[in-house]
Amino acid sequence: MEVVGLTGGVASGKSFVAQCFEELGASRIDADLVAHEVLKDDRVIGSIVDRWGSDVLGDDGQIDRKRLGKIVFGGPDDTELDQLESMMHPEIRIRIRKQIDQYKDAAKVDFLVLDIPLLFEGEYDQHCNHVIFVDTNRTLRQQRAKLRGWVEDELDRRELRQLPIEEKKLRSDVVIDNSGSKESTARQLADFVEGLGIEIPDSFRDLYFDSSKSKESETNPDLPNGHR
Numbered sequence: 001m002e003v004v005g006l007t008g009g010v011a012s013g014k015s016f017v018a019q020c021f022e023e024l025g026a027s028r029i030d031a032d033l034v035a036h037e038v039l040k041d042d043r044v045i046g047s048i049v050d051r052w053g054s055d056v057l058g059d060d061g062q063i064d065r066k067r068l069g070k071i072v073f074g075g076p077d078d079t080e081l082d083q084l085e086s087m088m089h090p091e092i093r094i095r096i097r098k099q100i101d102q103y104k105d106a107a108k109v110d111f112l113v114l115d116i117p118l119l120f121e122g123e124y125d126q127h128c129n130h131v132i133f134v135d136t137n138r139t140l141r142q143q144r145a146k147l148r149g150w151v152e153d154e155l156d157r158r159e160l161r162q163l164p165i166e167e168k169k170l171r172s173d174v175v176i177d178n179s180g181s182k183e184s185t186a187r188q189l190a191d192f193v194e195g196l197g198i199e200i201p202d203s204f205r206d207l208y209f210d211s212s213k214s215k216e217s218e219t220n221p222d223l224p225n226g227h228r
Contacts, residue, residue: 005114008134010158011144013178018115031116039063047087133172
């Protein structure tokens with residue numbers, strides 16, 4: 001089984017790249033989805049409430065991610081975020097590694113993508129045959145961060161908690177330029193997948209290789225590539 005890990009700068013469009021891989025037939029482990037599941041764990045909820053009080057709970061008794069986010073990202077330093085990560089990351093690692101093992105044991109899975117922001121930091125790259133760096137210029141990443149509703153310095157704060165971009169790029173096997181059109185990114189991914197000996201589905205070609213669609217996307221700068 002081919003295991004491909006995705007890395008890149010914050011707001012570089014890794015989710016779009018992961019989506020393309022799914023459209024190419026890959027299975028996917030999404031660390032954000034795993035984190036959402038961990039936030040529903042009773043033990044984690046109890047630890048969070050003990051730390052920040054019941055105000056972080058919604059009407060359904062679950063963690064309100066927006067309320068919690070304002071606390072952990074709104075402080076003068078990273079103390080509160082460090083606390084949250086210490087509560088969540090051990091369980092996230094356990095679940096991700098369990099999923100990787102389950103996919104490796106599944107005879108019908110030939111191609112797995114790890115969509116994990118802290119790929120190198122969490123040493124998940126050790127499970128990968130290939131690591132792809134999703135490269136996007138800073139101006140475009142700032143636009144995406146703004147569209148997410150982040151405050152002005154939030155992108156920088158998040159990046160300071162990760163390995164430097166250049167180090168991640170150097171440690172990667174392949175660099176995909178995600179600063180252009182969606183079609184351009186998709187074609188680069190198709191080339192990579194074909195290099196692995198995997199056939200490109202006709203549905204993928206129809207979606208991204210049509211010249212009229214490509215021309216329309218390239219001339220419409222309103223939505224940054226990968227912002228879905």
